[in-house]
Amino acid sequence: xxxxxxxxxxxxxxxxxxxxxxxxxxxxxxxxxxTMTLIVVAENDEDAALARRTIGSxxxxxxxxxxxxKTQDGEDMSARVFSECWMPFGGQQQICSExxxxxxxxxxxxxxxxxxxxxxxxxxxxxxxCRGPGAFTLRAFDELFPLADKxxxxxxxxxxxxxxxxxxxxxxxxxYRIADxxxxxxxxxxxxxxxxFDDQSMQAPNSITSIRIAHGGQTPxxxxxxxxxxxxxxxxxxxxxxxxxxxxxxLRSVTLSSxxxxxSLSVSSGGCLAVTGLGRQYRTALPPRDEAALMREELKILxxxxxxxxxxx
Amino acid sequence: xPDDHNPFADPLRFERRVPECAMVIFGANGDLTKRKLLPAxxxxxYDRRLxxxxxxxxxxxxxLGDDEFRNNMRDAVQKFSEDTAFDPDLWSxxxxxxxxxxxxxxxxxxxxAIGKRIGEIERHNVLFYLSTQPSYYGAVAEQxxxxxxxxxGPGAWRRIVVEKPxxxxxxxxxxxxxxxxxxxxxxxxxxxxxxxxxxxVQNILAFRFGNGIFEPLWNRRYINQVQITxxxxxxxxxxxxxYQEAGALRDMIQxxxxxxxxxxxxxxxxxxxxxxxxxxRAKLLRSxxxxxxxxxxxxxxxxxxxxxxxxxxxxxxxxxxTFAAATFFIENWRWAGVPFFVxxxxxxxxxxxxxxxxYNSAPLSLFASGDGDLPKRPNLLILRIQPExxxxxxxxxxxxxxxxxxxxxxxxxxYGASFGGxxxxxxxxxxxxxxxxxxxxxxxxxxVEASWRVVExxxxxxxxxxxxxxxxxxxxxxxxEAEKMLERQGRHWRNA
Numbered sequence: 001x002x003x004x005x006x007x008x009x010x011x012x013x014x015x016x017x018x019x020x021x022x023x024x025x026x027x028x029x030x031x032x033x034x035t036m037t038l039i040v041v042a043e044n045d046e047d048a049a050l051a052r053r054t055i056g057s058x059x060x061x062x063x064x065x066x067x068x069x070k071t072q073d074g075e076d077m078s079a080r081v082f083s084e085c086w087m088p089f090g091g092q093q094q095i096c097s098e099x100x101x102x103x104x105x106x107x108x109x110x111x112x113x114x115x116x117x118x119x120x121x122x123x124x125x126x127x128x129x130c131r132g133p134g135a136f137t138l139r140a141f142d143e144l145f146p147l148a149d150k151x152x153x154x155x156x157x158x159x160x161x162x163x164x165x166x167x168x169x170x171x172x173x174x175x176y177r178i179a180d181x182x183x184x185x186x187x188x189x190x191x192x193x194x195x196x197f198d199d200q201s202m203q204a205p206n207s208i209t210s211i212r213i214a215h216g217g218q219t220p221x222x223x224x225x226x227x228x229x230x231x232x233x234x235x236x237x238x239x240x241x242x243x244x245x246x247x248x249x250x251l252r253s254v255t256l257s258s259x260x261x262x263x264s265l266s267v268s269s270g271g272c273l274a275v276t277g278l279g280r281q282y283r284t285a286l287p288p289r290d291e292a293a294l295m296r297e298e299l300k301i302l303x304x305x306x307x308x309x310x311x312x313x
Numbered sequence: 314x315p316d317d318h319n320p321f322a323d324p325l326r327f328e329r330r331v332p333e334c335a336m337v338i339f340g341a342n343g344d345l346t347k348r349k350l351l352p353a354x355x356x357x358x359y360d361r362r363l364x365x366x367x368x369x370x371x372x373x374x375x376x377l378g379d380d381e382f383r384n385n386m387r388d389a390v391q392k393f394s395e396d397t398a399f400d401p402d403l404w405s406x407x408x409x410x411x412x413x414x415x416x417x418x419x420x421x422x423x424x425x426a427i428g429k430r431i432g433e434i435e436r437h438n439v440l441f442y443l444s445t446q447p448s449y450y451g452a453v454a455e456q457x458x459x460x461x462x463x464x465x466g467p468g469a470w471r472r473i474v475v476e477k478p479x480x481x482x483x484x485x486x487x488x489x490x491x492x493x494x495x496x497x498x499x500x501x502x503x504x505x506x507x508x509x510x511x512x513x514v515q516n517i518l519a520f521r522f523g524n525g526i527f528e529p530l531w532n533r534r535y536i537n538q539v540q541i542t543x544x545x546x547x548x549x550x551x552x553x554x555x556y557q558e559a560g561a562l563r564d565m566i567q568x569x570x571x572x573x574x575x576x577x578x579x580x581x582x583x584x585x586x587x588x589x590x591x592x593x594r595a596k597l598l599r600s601x602x603x604x605x606x607x608x609x610x611x612x613x614x615x616x617x618x619x620x621x622x623x624x625x626x627x628x629x630x631x632x633x634x635t636f637a638a639a640t641f642f643i644e645n646w647r648w649a650g651v652p653f654f655v656x657x658x659x660x661x662x663x664x665x666x667x668x669x670x671x672y673n674s675a676p677l678s679l680f681a682s683g684d685g686d687l688p689k690r691p692n693l694l695i696l697r698i699q700p701e702x703x704x705x706x707x708x709x710x711x712x713x714x715x716x717x718x719x720x721x722x723x724x725x726x727x728y729g730a731s732f733g734g735x736x737x738x739x740x741x742x743x744x745x746x747x748x749x750x751x752x753x754x755x756x757x758x759x760x761v762e763a764s765w766r767v768v769e770x771x772x773x774x775x776x777x778x779x780x781x782x783x784x785x786x787x788x789x790x791x792x793x794e795a796e797k798m799l800e801r802q803g804r805h806w807r808n809a
Contacts, residue, residue, distance in 0.1 A: 031727060187326050194321035195330050205320055234320035285361070297326065307323045 005077050005115040010100055013081045021083055021096060030085060030094045033063035036127060036299070037120040039147060040068045043132035048101065050291075051131055057292035059084045059097045062299040065121040066099035069112055069144070071134065073105040077112070106140035113143040125149040125302050129295070133158040136167050145176055152298050154181040161222040169312055179301070183226050183308055184294045188286045189251060190230065192273050193265055196280065205256075208238050212255040214245035214266075223251050229311045231256075331357075331748040333364050334438035337427055339418060339453050340445035341371025341382070345476065347389035349507075350444065353740035355390045356397045358407045362745060368410040368434050370427060374417055382413035396735060410434070418445065418453050424460035431462070437469035440747055447478055451492035458496035474503045474747055477568045478559065479756070482772065483765035490758045503747045504756040508569040509576075510739030510746075513702040513728060515754070517576045517668075518590075520696070520704065527694075528581075530672070532647045537691065539577065540654045540669040540807055541570055543698075544661035548618065548787070549635070554626035561637040562615070562768055562775070565657040571598060571764040572756065573698070574653055577668055578643055587753040591760065598763035602642040609774040611801065612640040616785045616792040618660040632775075632782050635659040636791040638798060639771060652802060656795060660787035662808075666698035669807045680709075680719045690721045693807070702728040702736075 022029045040055065042048035048070040055066045066084075085096040100119060104112045120126050128148035135141045135151075136158050145151055151171065155164040171178050197205050211231050215224040220242045228240045231254070238256075245252040253266035261278055268274040272283040336354070338346055357363045371382055387408065391399050412430055416423030431439060441457055443450050454473060457463050465471040473493065480486025493502050508514055521528055530536070543565055549556040556564065572594070579597040582589040604612055616636030622629050636658030643653065672692040693707040704726045709719040728736070746754055774780065783792040790796075790808050799805055 187323075190321065190323060191327045194319060194323065194327060197319045197321055198330050198332065230321075282365075284365075301325050305325060307325065 005079050005102060005104070005112065007115050007118040010079050010081060010119060014098055014100070017081050017083055017098070018096075021085070025094065028093055030096045033095050033097055034065050034121050034124065035062060036064045036125045036302070038062075038064040038066045038299075039116060039120075039126060039128045039144065040066060041128070041130045041132075041134065041141065041144065042068060042070050043134050044072070045070070047131055052101075054290075054292045054295060055099065056084050058295050058299065060086060061296050063095065063097040064127075065119075065124075066097065067116055067119055068099060068101045069109075069116075070101060070103045071106050072103050073107075077102065077104045077108055079103070106134070106138050109140040109143040113147060116144070116147055120147070127152060127299065127302070130154075131157070136164060145171070148176065150177045150179060150298075150302055152179045152181065152295070155222045156182045156185075161220060161225055164222055165225065165312075172309070172312055177304070178312075179298045179305070179308070180222075180226075181291070181294045181298070182222050183311070184297050185289065186223055186227055186230075186251070187297065188289070189227065189254070189265065189273065192275065192284055192286070193254070196263065196275065205235060206237065207258045207260065208235050208256045209259075210257045211235070211238050211240045212243055212253075212257070213240065213251070214243045214253040214255075215250060216245060216247045216252055217249035218244060221249055221251075226311055227251060227254065229313065230307070233310050328362060329745065329749050329751075331363055331367070331745060332438055333366050333436065334440060334748055335368040335370060335431060335434065335436035336440045336442055336744075336748075337370045337372065337431075338442045338444055339372050339449070340443070341413070342373040342375050342377075342385070343444055345444045346371070347386075348393045349738075349740045350442065350744075351386050351389050352394040352397070353738055353744055355394060355404070355407060356738070357741055357745065359397055359400065359403060362741075365406070366410065366436075367407075368412065368436055370430055371411070371413045372416060372418070372423065372427065374415065376415045377413050379411070379413050383408045383411050386411060418449050418456065421456060421459060424456045424462060428460050428462050437466055438748075439465075439471050441471070441473045443473065443475050447476075447481075450475055451489055454493050454496045463496050470501065470750065471497070472501045472503060472747060472750075473497050474505055476505055478563060479504055479568075479761045480765065481558075481563065483762060483769055486761050486765050490761070494758075499758060500752070502758075503752060504758075504761060505743055505747075506568050506572050506754075506756050507739040507743065508698075509572055509754040509756070510743040511698060512736040512742075513696070513698045514573060514576060515742075516728070517573075517696060521577075522581045533649055533651045535672055536651055537671045537673045538652050538654065538804055539574075540671070541573055541577070541656070541667075542669070542807075543570055543657040543666040544663060544790075545657075545659050546661060546664045548621070548660050549624055549627070551625065553621075553624040556635070557627050557631050557633045560615075560634040560775075561657050561659070562634055562639075562771060566637055566639065566655055567764050567768045568756070570655050570657060571601075571767060572760075573668065574601075574641065574655060575760075577670075577696075578648055578653070580647070585753075587751060590753050591755075591757050595757060595760045595763060597643065597645075598760055598767065600643050600645045600648075601763075601767045602644050603766055604770045606770060606774060609771055612798065613771045613774070614638045614792065614794045614798050615775050615782045616658060616795065617782045618658075618787045619784050620787060621659075632780070634775060634782055636661070636785060636795070637771075638791060638795040639768075640798060640802065641767065652804070654799060654804070654806070656791065656806070658785075658791050661790055662788055664700065668696040668698070670694040670696070671807075680711075680717050 018032060040051045042051045048068060051068055079100055079102045082099045082101060083096045085094045087094050102112060126148050127150045128144055129152040130141060135153050158164055168178055168180055213224050213228050215221055224242060232240045253264055255262050255264045263277040266274050268283050271287050273286045274283050387404055414426050414430060443453055463471050480489050575594040575597040579593040582593045615634035618635050621627060621635050622631050638656035641653045641655060674691040695705040697703050706724045707721050710722045712718045712720050743754060783794055785792040790806060796806060
């Protein structure tokens with residue numbers, strides 16, 4: 001434990017860790033892999049443990065230097081290095097990614113941000129991932145955002161869709177590239193709908209005049225607002241309406257209406273989406289995606305995401 | 314393409330979608346179907362890349378029912394899927410749409426039966442896959458046409474996939490093409506060269522045209538030579554009968570390695586679209602200098618491993634090349650004068666496919682070399698296709714310690730380390746491409762003809778009655794003549 005964070009000491013420890021990891025393999029050595037810096041802000045011990053588990057899972061697809069910032073008020077700042085290793089299928093040499101876990105209270109975030117600058121893997125993209133609601137509520141997080149080429153938030157962690165959206169839009173206006181895992185969770189729904197209209201024999205989508213989005217809960221959750229905005233951008237002449245429906249909060253069904261009839265996507269049993277109407281009646285599997293799957297999808301997109309940006313308006 | 318009319322498309326996030334379709338496999342009891350096609354299709358189903366209704370109709374002469382065929386295919390998937398767990402539930406859903414029609418490929422009634430089955434299962438889009446002996450390609454296409462199976466309804470498609478070899482020389486390639494094009498338009502003919510489907514071959518384009526630093530050095534001013542090697546450590550492994558007719562030049566260089574050469578040397582396409590990319594590949598292949606008969610002994614070397622004639626199915630007097638090496642020159646402004654050395658063979662020291670791009674040496678050697686041989690160790694860029702896919706750059710570095718002694722070191726990028734996820738097999742990539750109508754990685758007729766033109770003078774010379782193929786010891790890098798070919802040009806093979 002140290003009272004402050006010393007980047008040079010951490011980098012030295014990281015090198016020592018690599019020497020030790022290589023020595024432990026009995027001569028085979030390990031392959032050090034890194035394609036980006038992933039700064040993860042976890043808001044307590046449990047959050048940090050879950051983040052580490054997700055990091056371990058996504059490292060296979062996106063080997064990164066993980067800098068996990070664990071917020072913990074009243075504690076001195078501290079840092080420790082770690083590595084994540086795995087043996088590729090049929091391989092003989094382990095592939096390892098490196099990481100640093102830093103503990104700090106939000107009031108020290110300005111200092112943490114300064115320390116993170118030299119700790120980033122040089123010349124590679126940096127992604128800041130805020131797992132919890134703190135990013136939406138604590139101004140201290142602003143200190144970390146300038147480090148990022150992309151900021152990943154999860155608006156499902158807070159209540160109040162309009163406030164969350166307003167915050168995300170404000171970050172975008174400040175020039176940050178933003179992703180929201182709540183939008184990522186909609187990929188399955190969006191893909192199923194898009195597939196219906198991939199069919200050349202399907203009617204032209206611009207004949208759709210109205211869209212009804214049914215959601216659980218009293219007010220439209222952010223996922224419903226996203227979906228409505230996405231549909232509205234794709235079909236500017238269609239009127240979008242939100243309705244409440246029975247069931248868990250979240251998206252329950254989407255109905256596109258045209259003179260030819262209705263096309264509906266609705267939550268069905270067994271983790272499926274039911275597609276009905278306009279000569280279609282089938283169910284398609286839509287298994288729940290864990291945090292690692294959502295992160296894998298977002299980390300694939302480090303450039304501009306024009307569809308999401310249009311949805312944000 | 315779907316994106317053109319679909320306002321909901323999101324190509325950054327959505328997988329390219331395969332429309333509802335059926336695949337008719339001719340030669341469905343053969344090795345290719347069992348080892349490559351079914352494992353690839355099963356993996357695509359495992360990854361949910363295929364529509365739930367995707368159907369397979371297998372055909373061969375063997376008298377089987379649907380269930381027996383399904384069982385055979387299940388065994389093949391279990392045996393040959395290298396990195397995919399077998400999921401019995403998934404298989405039972407997948408197998409429900411597998412059918413089998415026994416019959417002779419020359420029998421018109423068999424095609425009527427296939428047409429009837431396609432109608433019964435209500436598939437409008439059909440991919441015909443010729444996994445048969447090449448001699449059947451033309452006849453099967455004609456029978457498909459005679460039965461009207463090539464005619465797609467409005468908004469639907471009918472495509473044919475042809476495996477190499479596309480003919481056994483230029484004339485037969487043209488004749489085959491005429492027969493195929495009499496039934497299918499060129500844009501529905503997919504000539505598969507699985508090398509182009511390999512992730513690492515596709516990565517050559519990303520490496521060249523996605524980075525700013527390499528392309529300026531990618532020309533005759535900086536590059537001294539290019540060596541393309543596709544070595545196998547095994548022999549013909551029971552394929553003696555086929556291999557005896559083909560030989561290394563036809564089996565590897567005419568198709569796979571010339572396509573790789575074209576990918577390394579082509580100009581950038583204006584857009585990354587199928588015909589734009591294929592135009593550039595074709596243009597490059599047409600730029601390869603055709604050898605005159607008297608040049609063949611200087612620029613091409615065959616070899617046969619000792620013991621080939623004792624292989625099962627091989628004529629004891631066989632003159633087939635199990636090794637082939639050739640020097641090609643590309644006659645354009647970028648590459649004039651740069652030799653492209655290409656070689657392939659069986660029973661070589663190790664299995665390895667790689668492209669070695671050797672740069673010119675530094676104009677002046679200022680430093681003492683640790684191994685005393687620095688001028689012979691210029692910068693080398695290695696693009697490894699298999700195994701250990703990756704890229705290495707060799708350069709010199711100062712040895713630690715007193716004085717200024719330098720020695721070569723290697724900077725390595727391993728594909729599997731930076732992208733830990735599983736890479737799709739070439740057949741997975743190419744099958745999906747054919748189903749969605751993307752022909753970028755498929756060979757076009759003009760490319761086939763251009764590559765036959767390149768190898769034909771060599772074939773003619775090696776097939777002349779008095780020509781004897783030199784032997785080489787298994788486990789060596791081919792006959793000594795291959796090394797001499799390079800020595801005459803002041804170069805050496807890279808036998809790392």
